[in-house]
Amino acid sequence: MKIKPRYVLMFVLPAMFLYTLFVIYPLFDSLRLSFYSWRGVGEKIFVGLRNYKDMFSGGFSKEVFNALSHNVYFFILVSAFELGLGFLIALLLASKIKGAKIFRTVVYLPNMIPLVMVGFMWSLFLHPQIGLVNQFLKAIGLGSLARPWLGDPNLALTTIIMVNVWRNLGFYVLVILASILNISPDLIEAAYIDGANNWKISWKIIFPLTIPTFRTLLILLFIGSFNVFDMIYALEGVQAGPFRSTDVLGTVFYRTAFGGLGSAYTDMGLGAAVTVFIFMIVMPMSILYVYLVERRDRR
Amino acid sequence: MMRFSKYYKLLAYFVLSIYAFIIAGPFFMMIMNSFKSMRELFLKPFSLPSKFMYQNYVQAWQKASIARGYINSAMIAAASVVTVVVLASMFAYMISKYEFKGRRYLFLYSMLGLALPARLAVIPIFLLLRTLNLTNSLIGLIIVYSSVNIPFSAFILKNFIDSVPNELCEAAKIDGASVATIYRRVILPLIKPALSIVAIVTFVNVWNDFFFPLILINDKSKATITLAVSIFFGEYSTQWQLLFSGLTLSIAPTVILFLIFSQYFIAGMTQGAIK
Numbered sequence: 098m099k100i101k102p103r104y105v106l107m108f109v110l111p112a113m114f115l116y117t118l119f120v121i122y123p124l125f126d127s128l129r130l131s132f133y134s135w136r137g138v139g140e141k142i143f144v145g146l147r148n149y150k151d152m153f154s155g156g157f158s159k160e161v162f163n164a165l166s167h168n169v170y171f172f173i174l175v176s177a178f179e180l181g182l183g184f185l186i187a188l189l190l191a192s193k194i195k196g197a198k199i200f201r202t203v204v205y206l207p208n209m210i211p212l213v214m215v216g217f218m219w220s221l222f223l224h225p226q227i228g229l230v231n232q233f234l235k236a237i238g239l240g241s242l243a244r245p246w247l248g249d250p251n252l253a254l255t256t257i258i259m260v261n262v263w264r265n266l267g268f269y270v271l272v273i274l275a276s277i278l279n280i281s282p283d284l285i286e287a288a289y290i291d292g293a294n295n296w297k298i299s300w301k302i303i304f305p306l307t308i309p310t311f312r313t314l315l316i317l318l319f320i321g322s323f324n325v326f327d328m329i330y331a332l333e334g335v336q337a338g339p340f341r342s343t344d345v346l347g348t349v350f351y352r353t354a355f356g357g358l359g360s361a362y363t364d365m366g367l368g369a370a371v372t373v374f375i376f377m378i379v380m381p382m383s384i385l386y387v388y389l390v391e392r393r394d395r396r
Numbered sequence: 397m398m399r400f401s402k403y404y405k406l407l408a409y410f411v412l413s414i415y416a417f418i419i420a421g422p423f424f425m426m427i428m429n430s431f432k433s434m435r436e437l438f439l440k441p442f443s444l445p446s447k448f449m450y451q452n453y454v455q456a457w458q459k460a461s462i463a464r465g466y467i468n469s470a471m472i473a474a475a476s477v478v479t480v481v482v483l484a485s486m487f488a489y490m491i492s493k494y495e496f497k498g499r500r501y502l503f504l505y506s507m508l509g510l511a512l513p514a515r516l517a518v519i520p521i522f523l524l525l526r527t528l529n530l531t532n533s534l535i536g537l538i539i540v541y542s543s544v545n546i547p548f549s550a551f552i553l554k555n556f557i558d559s560v561p562n563e564l565c566e567a568a569k570i571d572g573a574s575v576a577t578i579y580r581r582v583i584l585p586l587i588k589p590a591l592s593i594v595a596i597v598t599f600v601n602v603w604n605d606f607f608f609p610l611i612l613i614n615d616k617s618k619a620t621i622t623l624a625v626s627i628f629f630g631e632y633s634t635q636w637q638l639l640f641s642g643l644t645l646s647i648a649p650t651v652i653l654f655l656i657f658s659q660y661f662i663a664g665m666t667q668g669a670i671k
Contacts, residue, residue: 098565100494104575108490109502112483112546119543120509123517123524130519186415189408192400202658203416206423208665209654210647211604211622217629218426218643221636227438229425236442263418272666295400316511324513327606331626354519355611365519372516383511390551391507 124376131370136363148370157362161371164337164344167254171345172322174255178262179318180311183269188299190270191277201274204267212264216331219260223247223332247332250342257332257343261325269314276310277303316386320379326351346375430640437637449637456642459632464617465624466649472537472620473602479542480598481591484549485557489579491550492557493565503554509547514540515607522611532615540612541602549594552667556590557583596657596664603650621646 131148135141151157186204190197207215222229223246231243246256280303288298326347329337335352337344354368400408429437430452431445457463490496491503514521521540522531530536560583568578584591609623619627625646632638654661 098494098562098569100490100496100575102496105490105494105496108486108575108579112487112550113502113506115483115539115543116506116509116546119521119524119540120512120514120517120547123514123520124512126520126523127517186412189412192405192408194405194408194412200412200416201662202655203419205658205662205665206651206654207419209600209604209650209661211606213606213622213626214643214647217626217639218422221639222422222425227441227636229441232441263422267419268666271662275666289399295404320511320513324515326515330606330610331629369519372519376512376516379513379516383508386511387504387507390510391504 127369127372127376130366131373133366133369134364135366137365141366144366148364148367151362151367152370152374157367160341160344160349161346161374163341164346164349167343167345168323168325170254171258171261171325172319174258175261175265175322176315176318178258179266179269180273180314182262182266183273184304184307186266186270187274187277188303190274191303201271204270206267207264208268210264212327213331215260215264216328219263220247220332223256248339250339253333253339254343257328260332261328272314273307273310276307280306313386313389316382316389319382320386323375323379346371350375426640427644430637430644432637434635434637437640452637452641453645456628456638456645459638460628460642460645461616461619461624462621462642462645465619465621465646468534468618468624469603469621472534472541473599475538476541476545476602477595477598479538480545480549481595483542484546484594485553485584485587485591486579487546488550488553488557489583492554493560493562493578493583506547506550509544510551514544518608518611525612531612532618534618536612537608537620540608541598541605545598545601549598552594553587553590556587560586592660593664593667596661600650600661600665 132143132145133141134144134148152161190200210218223231225231225243225245225248228246230246234240234243244252247253284302284306285298288302293301324347325345329343329345329348330351333339333343335348337348350368350371353362353371354365356363425441428444429441431448431450432440433447433449436446487506491499491506525531525536525540528536530539564582564586565578568582573581604622605620606622606626609620610626613619613623616624616627625642628642629639632642
């Protein structure tokens with residue numbers, strides 16, 4: 098329908114005003130700030146590309162690349178577990194078994210809890226001496242497996258990733274399940290008539306047909322993995338201990354911009370540069386996501 | 397759908413039970429241990445409490461200012477949900493039902509925010525709110541959450557409004573209905589399911605967020621529930637029985653709501669991500 102521009106403005110402006118002022122403008126303003134050195138109060142000093150030089154080759158770069166490698170590790174492991182296990186469990190659920198509804202509710206439950214609370218909860222369970230995890234292992238005779246899960250630099254990040262999987266897996270199960278249930282039953286019927294077994298049907302029909310879902314989920318996992326913060330904060334604090342072995346770009350950013358006891362670098366400009374760096378990594382994926390969503394939307 | 401033998405179904409039950417146990421076990425342990433004395437919690441972590449120490453809850457409630465946190469979070473979430481639902485539906489209505497110059501670009505522009513993590517813009521947001529004198533205030537958080545949740549909501553709502561037949565709007569127009577009347581009397585009643593999806597997703601996003609309060613709030617009386625409990629965890633880190641009861645209290649509202657309305661929640665949250 099045709100409409101007068103002033104009506105359009107009346108309906109569109111309030112939403113676009115807020116969105117522009119508090120989402121789009123701040124993203125660009127981060128870029129501008131990243132060329133300054135500034136403690137948040139007092140004088141802003143223009144330093145050109147110095148923040149970026151520090152980040153990529155200066156003393157700060159060690160910290161940044163250490164954190165970046167953890168983000169990458171996080172992405173790879175979380176994707177493997179959440180998509181892999183998610184697919185297997187969704188397959189099990191796709192067979193119409195009794196109690197599936199209750200089961201769905203249970204597995205989705207952890208998603209309702211704030212990440213930071215999940216972190217706190219598991220920080221108690223994973224305590225080396227009195228935590229329930231180690232006590233449970235001892236109680237069932239597997240005491241030799243007891244570990245300082247969060248205190249061992251070689252183990253801490255993987256442990257955090259597993260807690261993350263515990264919290265989020267249900268979501269992936271349900272999304273993949275929805276996409277499996279979308280497959281036309283005729284297709285599977287036809288395969289049975291041709292003599293295919295369940296294994297073949299799973300890998301030759303169901304899996305290929307759910308690839309678009311995996312693609313979208315992978316993009317979301319990528320964006321999420323480079324924005325991890327809450328759980329590291331809850332389980333290991335802003336210092337991302339032990340010895341920065343769980344440091345990610347999110348914690349580097351928080352220490353740099355807003356301080357965090359003993360951080361050598363506290364500077365809002367440098368902090369903004371860190372967010373611009375994360376933004377540069379994430380943005381191609383965001384554009385791809387919007388493209389995929391918009392294409393599907395137009396069909 | 398797929399046909400399975402008895403053995404396969406047995407195996408499925410077995411695997412799913414283990415998984416359900418891994419999920420439900422920690423919840424159970426958290427609640428059980430929240431009723432024990434500190435001594436009992438450490439000595440017999442897996443047994444039922446010998447005496448129900450409900451006092452733990454009273455103490456946690458008082459010390460963690462959980463009541464304050466509930467009220468703050470509820471006010472912020474309610475205001476954000478209303479703002480998002482109203483503004484995003486108005487926007488989506490225009491984009492979906494009317495032809496005007498630049499419509500497609502405006503839509504693409506709004507979708508930019510769909511996958512861009514707003515937390516990356518937190519420094520300028522902090523500075524902007526500081527200039528407006530809105531740091532350390534609930535209004536500041538409401539504005540931020542409303543803005544951040546608009547793109548996704550507008551997108552979902554546009555999809556639903558697209559499926560409302562144009563003829564319906566045109567008929568209303570011929571009957572003399574204005575642009576605003578069509579929006580209120582025709583569109584809104586027809587997209588109620590979508591409005592509730594958007595409301596649920598926004599509510600959960602706001603209620604569960606920790607990052608923005610951590611940065612934008614430093615006055616304890618303005619803390620949201622997540623921030624209140626995290627302050628509590630720092631202050632009482634050795635009194636586990638209190639920590640467990642504080643945790644239980646902090647997550648109880650969403651978990652209870654979820655158990656009652658799980659079908660709607662699941663539909664809302666899964667659609668939210670994948671659309």
